Amino acid sequence: MSTPAVSLLVCTYEQPRELALALAGLERQTWRDWDLWICDDGSGRATAGVVEECRGRLPIPVHHVWQEHRGFRRASILNTALRRASGRLIVFMDGDCIPHHRFLRDHVESWEPRRYLAGRRVNLGEALSRSLTVEDVRQGFFDRPRWRLLRSVLSGDTRHGHRAARIGSRTIRRLLGRWGKAGLVGSNFSVARDDLVAINGFDEAFEGYGFEDTELELRLERRRLVPRALRSIALQFHLWHPRRMDATANAQRMSLAARSTRTRCALGIVHLAEADVLDSEGSGVTFRGDTQAPEA
Numbered sequence: 001m002s003t004p005a006v007s008l009l010v011c012t013y014e015q016p017r018e019l020a021l022a023l024a025g026l027e028r029q030t031w032r033d034w035d036l037w038i039c040d041d042g043s044g045r046a047t048a049g050v051v052e053e054c055r056g057r058l059p060i061p062v063h064h065v066w067q068e069h070r071g072f073r074r075a076s077i078l079n080t081a082l083r084r085a086s087g088r089l090i091v092f093m094d095g096d097c098i099p100h101h102r103f104l105r106d107h108v109e110s111w112e113p114r115r116y117l118a119g120r121r122v123n124l125g126e127a128l129s130r131s132l133t134v135e136d137v138r139q140g141f142f143d144r145p146r147w148r149l150l151r152s153v154l155s156g157d158t159r160h161g162h163r164a165a166r167i168g169s170r171t172i173r174r175l176l177g178r179w180g181k182a183g184l185v186g187s188n189f190s191v192a193r194d195d196l197v198a199i200n201g202f203d204e205a206f207e208g209y210g211f212e213d214t215e216l217e218l219r220l221e222r223r224r225l226v227p228r229a230l231r232s233i234a235l236q237f238h239l240w241h242p243r244r245m246d247a248t249a250n251a252q253r254m255s256l257a258a259r260s261t262r263t264r265c266a267l268g269i270v271h272l273a274e275a276d277v278l279d280s281e282g283s284g285v286t287f288r289g290d291t292q293a294p295e296a
Contacts, residue, residue: 004060006034006104007087007193011074012095013041016050018239019095023054024137031104035061037081038095042069072247074186075202075212079269082193082201090196093236094187097121098132100142100166100235107190107234115228116195116220119188121236122164125157129240142237167232182229184220186213188236191220199223200268203257208247211254215265222263 008026012019019038026036036058038051048064055062065081067073082090091107093099100106110117124132128148132141141149145164153161199219206212221227 004033004035004087006031006089006091006108007037007081007085008034008091008093008104009037009039009078009081009085010093010095011039011041011078012043012047013069013072014043014047015096015241016043016046018241019047020050020053020134021098021132021137021239022093022095023050023058024134025098025101025103025142026054027057027138028101028140029099029104030102031108032060034104035085035087036063037085038062038064039074039077039081040064040066041073041077042067071207072209073204073207075206076204079201079204082196082269085193088193089190090193091190092186092188094238096239096241097187098137098142098237098239100237101140102166103234103236106230110228110230110233111190111192112228113192114225116184116191116217116225117189117230117234118182118184118227119230119234119236120160120163120185121188121238122161123159123238124240125152125155125159126240127157128152132239142235163232163235164237165232166235182227184213184217184227187238188230188234189213191225195220195223195225197269198263200264200266200270202268203253203265204267204271205265206250206253208250209244210246211250215254215257218257219263219265222261 010022040047043066051062051064063081063084065077065084067077067080078092089108089111091104107117107119131148142164144166145161149158149161149164152158199216202212203215206215
């Protein structure tokens with residue numbers, strides 16, 4: 001099989017309805033040269049069924065990588081997929097986010113060497129999130145702002161509604177890009193695979209919710225990659241859920257990471273034998289085995 005231009009990694013855990021909505025958005029992508037990796041942190045049969053239904057609708061390879069659930073281990077399951085994915089550009093998305101139909105194309109067409117791309121998202125309110133159907137998404141609900149969405153924004157249910165309109169003009173987008181930091185949001189960013197391999201991917205020491213994306217961004221910047229903000233393109237719509245609390249231990253790890261100078265982590269795409277060997281290539285490495293996903 002030829003190497004795809006893009007590998008899309010979608011992280012999920014026990015949100016089959018939300019994942020079905022996200023995958024409905026992926027059915028409509030205008031970019032064709034890609035493969036899909038469902039990164040599953042231990043979901044049951046309902047999620048496996050959603051993935052199987054998706055395989056019958058998407059004209060691209062769909063891979064389901066699964067690990068036993070032992071708490072929130074997003075970094076670990078993403079690294080499992082990164083070991084196998086071969087796309088030259090790796091795009092990240094969460095399974096509770098619905099992409100605009102030009103989401104992948106915008107990432108691909110915006111990429112430049114020595115960059116990582118940082119998109120944003122609309123935070124849909126609870127009422128609108130609960131009312132959305134797969135058919136709404138397939139019929140293009142998010143192609144442009146609709147009255148239901150505008151009403152949700154005006155009522156205060158949905159936040160960051162100004163991010164719901166895609167701006168086609170590069171000149172206007174360039175002007176908008178001059179304001180604000182391009183900081184990475186874990187559900188909407190992309191990096192060349194070679195750059196992720198060079199920093200050894202995500203640090204699997206981050207278990208529990210929070211900071212694994214922030215720490216990855218820190219090491220990308222130490223590798224002298226420059227962020228580029230994808231404002232008004234690569235649109236994404238985040239489905240409501242109760243707010244999660246960051247793990248205290250991860251906040252402490254992040255504080256230590258900020259004082260470090262390392263670019264490679266010890267527990268990453270490859271597991272280095274010694275925690276202090278952060279910049280050696282190909283010495284003392286191990287690969288973690290994968291567990292099969294449950295049958296649908």
